[in-house]
Amino acid sequence: MPQPLLRVRASLDLTWHYAAGSHFTRFFEALRDDGLILALRCPACRRVYLPPRPVCGNCFRRMEEWVPVGPQGTLRAFTVVHFPFLDPTTGQPRPVPFGMGLIQLDGADTTLNHYLDETDLGRLELGLRVEAVLREPRQGDMGDIRLFRVLRP
Amino acid sequence: MKWRRRVAVIGTGQTEHTRKRDDVSQQELVREAARRALADAEMTPGDIDAVVLANMELFEGRALPELWCAEGAAGAGKPVLKIATGGTSGTSGAIAGALQVASGMFDTVLVVGFEKQSEGQTAAGMALTDPMWDRHVASAAIGNFALSISQYMAERGVTQEQAAKVAVKARRNAARNPYAHLQQPGLTVEQVLASSVLAWPIHMLEMCPTSDGACALVYAAEEVARRRCPRPAWVRAAATRHDHPYIGDLDRRLVTMRTLRDAAREAYAQAGVTEPLEQFDVAEIYEPVSYAELAWYEALGFCKEGEAGRLIEDGVTAMDGQLPVNPSGGVLSTNPIGASGVIRTAEAALQLHGKGGQRQVPGARLALVTGYGVYAWSDVLILSSDPG
Numbered sequence: 001m002p003q004p005l006l007r008v009r010a011s012l013d014l015t016w017h018y019a020a021g022s023h024f025t026r027f028f029e030a031l032r033d034d035g036l037i038l039a040l041r042c043p044a045c046r047r048v049y050l051p052p053r054p055v056c057g058n059c060f061r062r063m064e065e066w067v068p069v070g071p072q073g074t075l076r077a078f079t080v081v082h083f084p085f086l087d088p089t090t091g092q093p094r095p096v097p098f099g100m101g102l103i104q105l106d107g108a109d110t111t112l113n114h115y116l117d118e119t120d121l122g123r124l125e126l127g128l129r130v131e132a133v134l135r136e137p138r139q140g141d142m143g144d145i146r147l148f149r150v151l152r153p
Numbered sequence: 154m155k156w157r158r159r160v161a162v163i164g165t166g167q168t169e170h171t172r173k174r175d176d177v178s179q180q181e182l183v184r185e186a187a188r189r190a191l192a193d194a195e196m197t198p199g200d201i202d203a204v205v206l207a208n209m210e211l212f213e214g215r216a217l218p219e220l221w222c223a224e225g226a227a228g229a230g231k232p233v234l235k236i237a238t239g240g241t242s243g244t245s246g247a248i249a250g251a252l253q254v255a256s257g258m259f260d261t262v263l264v265v266g267f268e269k270q271s272e273g274q275t276a277a278g279m280a281l282t283d284p285m286w287d288r289h290v291a292s293a294a295i296g297n298f299a300l301s302i303s304q305y306m307a308e309r310g311v312t313q314e315q316a317a318k319v320a321v322k323a324r325r326n327a328a329r330n331p332y333a334h335l336q337q338p339g340l341t342v343e344q345v346l347a348s349s350v351l352a353w354p355i356h357m358l359e360m361c362p363t364s365d366g367a368c369a370l371v372y373a374a375e376e377v378a379r380r381r382c383p384r385p386a387w388v389r390a391a392a393t394r395h396d397h398p399y400i401g402d403l404d405r406r407l408v409t410m411r412t413l414r415d416a417a418r419e420a421y422a423q424a425g426v427t428e429p430l431e432q433f434d435v436a437e438i439y440e441p442v443s444y445a446e447l448a449w450y451e452a453l454g455f456c457k458e459g460e461a462g463r464l465i466e467d468g469v470t471a472m473d474g475q476l477p478v479n480p481s482g483g484v485l486s487t488n489p490i491g492a493s494g495v496i497r498t499a500e501a502a503l504q505l506h507g508k509g510g511q512r513q514v515p516g517a518r519l520a521l522v523t524g525y526g527v528y529a530w531s532d533v534l535i536l537s538s539d540p541g
Contacts, residue, residue: 005175005176007175010214012214016284018284018285020285024285024286049402050401051285051286051399053398057397057398057402076304076405077300077301077303077304078300078303079292079296079299079300079302079303079352079353079354080350080352080353081292081295081296081299081351081352082349082350082351082352082353083295083351083352085276085280085291085292085293085295085296086274086276086277086280086291086293087280087291088277088280088281088288088289088291089288089289100290100292100296100299100300100352101300102300102304102400102401110399110401110402111401112290112401113290113292113297113300113399113400113401114290115290121353126303126304126307141285141289142285142286142288142289142290143289
């Protein structure tokens, strides 16, 4: 019986600081101060991008036309997650189950992946109307959109 | 893309893939695969001009894994290039190595990919994406895939039973591959659908495992290949496509799968493939989840849109079908991430070398390889017994 080989343990507790850039700075400030979700429109193809980014990847044109989108939108895809994934904002597994969706906010051409307030599969379907629920008080990061509430007629 | 000169795979080698290889270090794992590939090609470390390494170092939390190539992969004193593109790392590494030879830069290149998921924090590595946006809405590869699958099922009418059949096929094939991680020859559709739901509609038994393993292959320019290898596996095509930076940018990702469609179109044009289902003898495609394989059938032109479910039901892609897909058992059976795309390429070459053992497709001469990673990045390679 060979002797078991060693395993060496290593752990890290470090902090990083990332520059948000002018587009995310404006996006987060509008979200925090006015509760607005802002997207950028390409001057060439007119596609409205959320999250905002400085350049349209299809046209390589700089985008400067800010347009408010949402807060309501349409559910374009959904799942209910039962596997406890690591939540990067806490470093802990996220409590399960939780609903997730791809949401097309009114006025946007891209979709946004985000949490849903519904975990009952029988009550989820493509095309449902949803609305962003904001965090109070808001702090100026993506956490200011807590999740999306399914609107029932 | 213009190929300046011919290049072939002349040797392959891989480790036995499993959940945890704590009998070896990362460097020893790399060496195990590299040594086997060199032995298969009947070459010594001195015969290798340059090395390409595929690995997602963030998953192991250990920077600069290319350091393992010096003693592990004949890399000391030579050019070493690292490729780290998520799931496509291995196929992108395989493409990079092929292009290094095709360009005339080197005559022989050793490509090696590895991952030791048991040592790392793959979930944390996956979560360390864009800190402004994605980290707040992370649900890892499974959650993201599940979202796209809900669209794919709705538009194509694919059923959970059809998807489960993909997993059953994969594990049955894997049982004939001594290197595969999950070997479940008796797996049934009922068992797949009774296994726990990770993220609806994905069940545990139709998702890829987390594996430790490494795989290597040796490329040679035409003159070297003809001299050293009785049945070279010629690289006839290679294409790569990336896409926009956020998952929500991709319009109905699995339904349209434009990166794979575009890469396949370009590769088919390079190799003169017009009827993929008829012309390919074998395919090794990167299917991290059962539903992906069905979506890839459509994007790769094996069938019309909406007919992928019929293909799996009719056994068209089974070992004894018209086009065996993943005789190795695929990513669904073995997923050491950085190695997975190298495995696809090596397994395709193995088929053309006629060294497939129990998983050999008789008389295979034209093979398709794909890679998939991140938010729908796609690689396609085509290998052939015919130098063209």
